[in-house]
Amino acid sequence: MCKVLLIDTNKKSLDPIHSAQARLLLRNRFAAVYRRFPFTLILKESRLDSPVQPLRLKIDPGAKFTGIALVNDATREVVFAAELKHRGFAIRDAINARRQLRRSRRNRKTRYRRPRFLNRTRPEGWLAPSLQSRIENIKTWVERLRKLTPITAISQELVRFDMQLMCNPDIQGKEYQQGTLAGYETREYLLEKWNRQCVYCGTKDVPFQVEHIHPRARGGSNSITNLTLSCEKCNVKKGVKDIKEFLKLDPTKLSKILAQVKRPLADAAAVNTTRFALLALLKTTGLPVEAGSGGLTKFNRSQQKLEKTHWLDAACVGKSTPILNISCVKPLLITANGHGTRQSCRTDKFGFPNRYVPRFKFVNGFQTGDIIKAVVTKGKKVGEYVGRVAVRTTGSFNISSRNGLVQGVSHKTCKTIYKKDGYNYAF
Structure with missing residues (x-):
């Protein structure tokens, strides 16, 4: 990125600067690194107030x-x-797995449990x-x-x-649904639903045409559930044929398309x-x-x-x-990536405990997920390593660097570059 964020000594935001200016400020020690992600510099000396562009x-x-x-x-x-x-989808899968394990455990350990389905109230504006x-x-x-x-x-x-608006473009907002923007909402929906490829031949990166699964000539409607995308060649080849007639020699593809039509996005x-x-x-x-x-x-x-x-x-x-x-x-x-889990132990796929989780997350001031720099000067692992750390209670850490996993690095050689904040970064 060619722009670097900049703040003054009072942590007031200033205009972002070019990366070359940032290197000059660091080289002359006029500024220091305030934050790694996003990369931000802080000035060491106050300067005259200058207008900042919004x-x-x-x-x-x-x-x-x-x-x-x-x-x-x-x-x-x-x-x-x-x-x-x-x-979001990882959270959904984790909640589903947790629910299945709880039901299995309760069925094993409880002979009879009265149904309780009205004992939870959700506040207004609740989201999953x-x-x-x-x-x-x-x-x-x-x-x-x-x-x-x-x-x-x-x-x-x-x-x-x-x-x-896709069903009735005249319902509201005629100024952007009519004219130059007509059809953009429908086409964008279809592109997402059909993975931006021709449903018949799988061609990508070509101009697509909106195609009726059940042809208009045979009573098909303009409903969004009757529309799909195809390349010009397949659209011309299909013509006014019904999809069942057009794909009668390929029943696998036919069933796949019909299933996708019914599946919500x-x-x-x-x-x-x-x-x-x-x-x-x-x-x-x-x-x-x-x-x-x-x-x-x-x-x-x-x-x-x-x-x-x-x-x-x-x-x-x-x-x-x-x-x-x-x-x-x-x-x-x-x-x-989240901030980990509160489980006191890990379970296998059947819900039985299979390994222990330490009570404390921090070891010698380091936490799993921190980005660190280790400078090893003696032993078999001499060198500099930068990456995410996995801590061990013994004080011997593992570092996931760009060149691979390095195991058994002492905590005494490590220095924190960026504390874990629930996110992973790359360019």
């Missing part, structure tokens, strides 16, 4: 990934970009843990970026897939469920919040001929999107 935080929330971009509306420059990977984790991840990074950068406005992609459901909760959260910051649809985001990206990535989608959110300058931008890849 930045706009843009967010493209998704079920698996959320795109984040900081855009300077005055200079049209993207000064920071990140792609945040959520762990797998969905709430997405909200909390975005909240964490909004708060971090607000502390480090002069953010004065926020843009969020509010409606990624609007089912009502889990990612779209997750986004639609959390969109207003995220909007309410962003409004609590007190900053003006701009909302834009998924169709408008794709239109902005297509007009500027930008590739399909999460951070570029975020940069194109909302009507305020200028002609973007994205030179030298390298997004920070963030993966939400």
Whole structure:
């Protein structure tokens, strides 16, 4: 990334600077490293107050990934970009596994248990843990970026897939559903549902056509459940044939397509469920919040001929999107890993304990997941190692470095670079 975040001695956010300026400040010892991720410098001496250009935080929330971009509306420059990977589906699978183990254990140990299904009340605005984790991840990074950068406005992609607008484009918002943006909501939904490939031949990276599974000539409707994507060659070849007639020689593919037609889009459901909760959260910051649809985001990206990535989608959110300058931008890849588990012991797939978990997480000031630097000067493992540490109560740690796993490194040779915060980082 060509921009480095900068704060003054009072931890007040300043204009992001070029990486060359950052190297100069560090070399002359005018600044020090304040934070590794995102990389931020803090000045050692106060300087005269200078005007700071406001930045706009843009967010493209998704079920698996959320795109984040900081855009300077005055200079049209993207000064920071990140792609945040959520762990919502991992939480869902863990909760399902826990429920299955509890039911199995209760069936083994309890002869009869009265049914209890009305003893839990959910507060207003309650979300499932797998969905709430997405909200909390975005909240964490909004708060971090607000502390480090002069953010004065926020843009969020509010409606990624609007089912009502797809069924009836005239219901609301004619100004962006008609004309140049007509059909963008439907096409984006179909691209996500059918994995951006032709359903008949599997071709990718070609212009797709919206195709009716049950042809209009034979009474098919324009319902979203009757639409799919195909390349021009397959669409012409199918013509007005019914899909059962067209794929009668390939029953496996036919059954797969018909099953996908009935299957709801889990990612779209997750986004639609959390969109207003995220909007309410962003409004609590007190900053003006701009909302834009998924169709408008794709239109902005297509007009500027930008590739399909999460951070570029975020940069194109909302009507305020200028002609973007994205030179030298390298997004920070963030993966939400959580803070571990509170289980006192681990279990096998049948729910029986199989290994012990230490009571204390910290060993000699280090915790599993910290990024450390170890300088070994004697023994069989002489060298410098940088990576994530797995602590042991014996004081002999394992380090997952870029060159592989290094085992048996003494804690006396280790120095913390970045404390574990529940996220993993890469470029």
